[in-house]
Amino acid sequence: MIKDALEKVSAARIKRDLFHLSSDPLRFRKVNFTRPGQTMDSLAEADGYISGRLEEAGYDVVKTPYRVQAFRCDSTKPLHHWYSPPKPEDPWYDACNLEVARGGSSASGEIIQLVSHKDSMSWIDSPGAHDNCVGTVANMELARVLAECDLKRTVRILFCNEEHTPWTSRNAAEAAAKRGDKIIAVLNADSLDGKSDQDMADGRMMHAIAYSTDEGRRLAEFVAACAPRHKIGIDVNVVFKKRINDDDGMFINAGYRTTVMNLGSWPYGDSEYHLPGDVPERVNIENLARSTRLLLAAILELDARGADSLQ
Numbered sequence: 182m183i184k185d186a187l188e189k190v191s192a193a194r195i196k197r198d199l200f201h202l203s204s205d206p207l208r209f210r211k212v213n214f215t216r217p218g219q220t221m222d223s224l225a226e227a228d229g230y231i232s233g234r235l236e237e238a239g240y241d242v243v244k245t246p247y248r249v250q251a252f253r254c255d256s257t258k259p260l261h262h263w264y265s266p267p268k269p270e271d272p273w274y275d276a277c278n279l280e281v282a283r284g285g286s287s288a289s290g291e292i293i294q295l296v297s298h299k300d301s302m303s304w305i306d307s308p309g310a311h312d313n314c315v316g317t318v319a320n321m322e323l324a325r326v327l328a329e330c331d332l333k334r335t336v337r338i339l340f341c342n343e344e345h346t347p348w349t350s351r352n353a354a355e356a357a358a359k360r361g362d363k364i365i366a367v368l369n370a371d372s373l374d375g376k377s378d379q380d381m382a383d384g385r386m387m388h389a390i391a392y393s394t395d396e397g398r399r400l401a402e403f404v405a406a407c408a409p410r411h412k413i414g415i416d417v418n419v420v421f422k423k424r425i426n427d428d429d430g431m432f433i434n435a436g437y438r439t440t441v442m443n444l445g446s447w448p449y450g451d452s453e454y455h456l457p458g459d460v461p462e463r464v465n466i467e468n469l470a471r472s473t474r475l476l477l478a479a480i481l482e483l484d485a486r487g488a489d490s491l492q
């Protein structure tokens with residue numbers, strides 16, 4: 182059954198969504214850029230595309246707006262870190278979290294939470310193809326394939342914003358904790374396939390899983406073990422990430438310690454990280470499809486075997 186699901190992952194759909202959201206027509210996904218002739222900002226336009234695709238797959242999309250600001254740009258800082266805090270007088274905008282869920286049959290109270298930030302850098306004109314259009318389109322593809330799977334547990338997918346401030350994943354994580362949601366695992370997909378120029382040139386198929394807690398380490402090892410078992414054809418590296426940050430960190434801070442971040446390499450090797458050259462032409466679609474299959478295999482194994490399999 183897992184094998185059948187893995188075969189449904191479509192590199193063509195992943196590529197179509199990636200280019201739509203980071204090249205044509207949407208070169209950026211940020212509140213402070215509106216395409217000529219459009220009334221909606223480019224992040225709201227991206228939300229419209231993502232929601233439309235999810236609705237096509239049969240989901241009800243829950244859209245929750247939060248107030249955010251764009252980062253300012255400080256080019257005196259190190260090259261990849263030009264973002265700097267906004268001034269209080271800078272404008273505020275609405276940026277939405279999009280959430281969908283696929284209910285389970287026998288243990289629907291147990292939730293496997295997928296996360297990806299969908300926005301591009303607010304302080305610089307970058308398409309943010311690797312950071313993080315790739316995680317967005319991987320989770321869109323997972324949503325489509327999971328819609329056709331029989332699940333015991335609930336899989337919930339959050340599309341949030343992390344290149345504006347404050348980060349909106351924090352709102353979703355804290356709301357889940359407040360409701361007492363029983364999330365058994367959190368898988369953040371951020372910058373899948375992102376790797377060094379040399380690894381790109383060599384066509385290496387790579388995936389890194391970063392954990393910051395003991396519970397996260399067990400989840401990371403569980404996901405990594407799915408690669409050989411399901412013949413995904415990808416080199417997986419399990420790594421310790423000391424700083425509790427990014428969207429996975431927001432869930433850890435809210436009390437969900439069985440949490441990992443999935444990315445292309447660690448330390449993160451993309452030479453165009455946070456730069457205008459982070460374009461979709463540099464994404465290895467096959468690597469991205471394999472990372473998506475790895476996540477799908479892990480989700481279906483976790484769904485079948487439950488949290489006890491992480492002990």
Ligand SMILES: [Zn+2]
Pocket residue numbers: 312344455
């Ligand atoms: Zn980023």
